[in-house]
Amino acid sequence: MNRAPGMSVRLKLTLSYAGVVVVVGALLLAVVWVFLLRYVPDQVYFRPGPFMPSRSDLQRAFLPKAALALAFLLAFGLVGGWLLAGRMLMPLTRITGATRRAAAGSLSHRIRLPGRNDEFRELADAFDGMLARLEAHVGEQRRFAANASHELRTPLAVTQILLDVARNDPDHDSGQLVERLHAVNGRAIDLTEALLLLSLTEQRSFSREDVDLSLIAEEATETLLPVAEKRGLTIETGGDPAPTVGSHALLLQLTTNLVQNAIVHNLPDEGTVWVTTGAPAGIVTLTVENTGKELDPVLVATLVEPFQRGERVRTDHAGVGLGLAIVNSIAQAHDGTLTVEPRPGGGLRVTVRLPGTRE
Numbered sequence: 001m002n003r004a005p006g007m008s009v010r011l012k013l014t015l016s017y018a019g020v021v022v023v024v025g026a027l028l029l030a031v032v033w034v035f036l037l038r039y040v041p042d043q044v045y046f047r048p049g050p051f052m053p054s055r056s057d058l059q060r061a062f063l064p065k066a067a068l069a070l071a072f073l074l075a076f077g078l079v080g081g082w083l084l085a086g087r088m089l090m091p092l093t094r095i096t097g098a099t100r101r102a103a104a105g106s107l108s109h110r111i112r113l114p115g116r117n118d119e120f121r122e123l124a125d126a127f128d129g130m131l132a133r134l135e136a137h138v139g140e141q142r143r144f145a146a147n148a149s150h151e152l153r154t155p156l157a158v159t160q161i162l163l164d165v166a167r168n169d170p171d172h173d174s175g176q177l178v179e180r181l182h183a184v185n186g187r188a189i190d191l192t193e194a195l196l197l198l199s200l201t202e203q204r205s206f207s208r209e210d211v212d213l214s215l216i217a218e219e220a221t222e223t224l225l226p227v228a229e230k231r232g233l234t235i236e237t238g239g240d241p242a243p244t245v246g247s248h249a250l251l252l253q254l255t256t257n258l259v260q261n262a263i264v265h266n267l268p269d270e271g272t273v274w275v276t277t278g279a280p281a282g283i284v285t286l287t288v289e290n291t292g293k294e295l296d297p298v299l300v301a302t303l304v305e306p307f308q309r310g311e312r313v314r315t316d317h318a319g320v321g322l323g324l325a326i327v328n329s330i331a332q333a334h335d336g337t338l339t340v341e342p343r344p345g346g347g348l349r350v351t352v353r354l355p356g357t358r359e
Contacts, residue, residue: 009092010085017081018074025073029066036062091120095127107135155188194322197253201329206247210357213242213251213286214277220255221275224263232269235259239277242284244354246334254330255286257323258350262290265348284356292347300342304328327352 091113098111110131113124159181166177221235228235244251255275262273274289304324327350328338336354343349 010082010089013085013088014078014081017084018077021077021081022070022074025070029069033062033066091124095120095124098127098131102131102134107131107138152188152191155184155191158184159188191322194326197326201250201326201333204333206250206333208245208247210243210245211248211251213244213255213284213354214239216248216252217255217259217275217277217286220252220259224256224259227260228263228273231263231266231271233263233266233271233273235263235273235275237275239275240279242277242279242286243357244284244334245357246354250330250333254327254352255288257327258286258288258352261323261350262288262348266290266292279356282356284354286352286354287349289343289349290347291343291345294346295342295348297342300340300348303340303348304338324350 094111094113098109101109110128111124112128113121115121162177162180162184166174217239218237221237225235259273259275266273271291273291274287276285276287278285304327324338324340331338331352331354334354336352339351339353341349
């Protein structure tokens with residue numbers, strides 16, 4: 001913003017300090033003058049000879065000294081106020097410098113203001129905390145952008161190779177080429193839609209309504225039941241009603257992603273997926289568990305990051321690597337939390353907690 005230049009805060013404080021000193025001094029001199037007028041008689045006699053000073057004589061003697069005293073107080077207030085204001089505003093100067101560095105793009109520095117706790121220390125600590133969160137967020141966004149670019153580049157590169165092969169080999173089977181191009185293009189579309197959904201949830205630009213998470217869980221499991229049966233898996237659902245407020249479409253996407261991940265990352269056959277809902281103590285919960293291999297807790301902690309897959313290998317059903325990242329983003333957009341932990345005996349347990357509503 002373009003603003004007209006004005007006095008600095010240090011100058012304002014200096015003038016304020018000096019003004020207070022001069023006003024207090026003037027009041028003190030006024031009290032002294034009133035005392036002289038009230039208690040000193042109009043004529044004063046000193047023995048052995050008479051001496052008769054008048055009040056006008058006192059005035060001529062007092063006022064120059066009072067003016068000199070006020071001038072001294074003004075000078076003292078200006079000098080002392082300037083030094084005191086500079087000392088008081090020194091932490092603010094450090095904070096301003098740190099703010100300018102942050103505005104220039106440097107997020108790694110911290111103020112770390114020394115001394116005991118006061119308003120300036122609280123401001124500096126809050127600013128340091130904000131810088132730490134911004135640095136982490138920017139780093140996460142950079143990693144996400146790099147991963148997204150890599151993931152998008154892969155199907156585009158495959159498409160380019162297939163087209164080059166078809167152009168250089170006219171006798172190549174066009175039907176097989178079309179099928180492979182269709183699969184690669186489908187993967188690119190899925191990734192683009194996942195990125196758009198992730199952006200939508202982070203912006204929280206969606207309408208909210210009363211929904212029952214248990215009904216949404218039933219809808220998702222019914223949709224994915226043929227996929228589970230094809231892979232020889234069993235889906236078991238249960239639990240209590242789970243009323244909450246949110247987007248039906250996004251919560252359905254959340255549940256579908258969890259159930260689909262539980263199906264894909266399961267035992268080759270005779271595996272099981274458990275989907276349960278509840279509302280203990282006014283908190284709506286959705287828990288999805290599945291059988292599977294033993295998982296390293298360190299690896300499990302990274303699964304909510306974008307483009308992370310449980311076994312870190314690509315399979316035909318690996319998806320685009322944004323399943324749990326989207327689930328986490330949807331949960332946060334609904335003021336909820338996501339917990340991912342290895343299941344005893346193998347597999348994964350994922351729990352989503354959302355604020356409940358009173359029926």
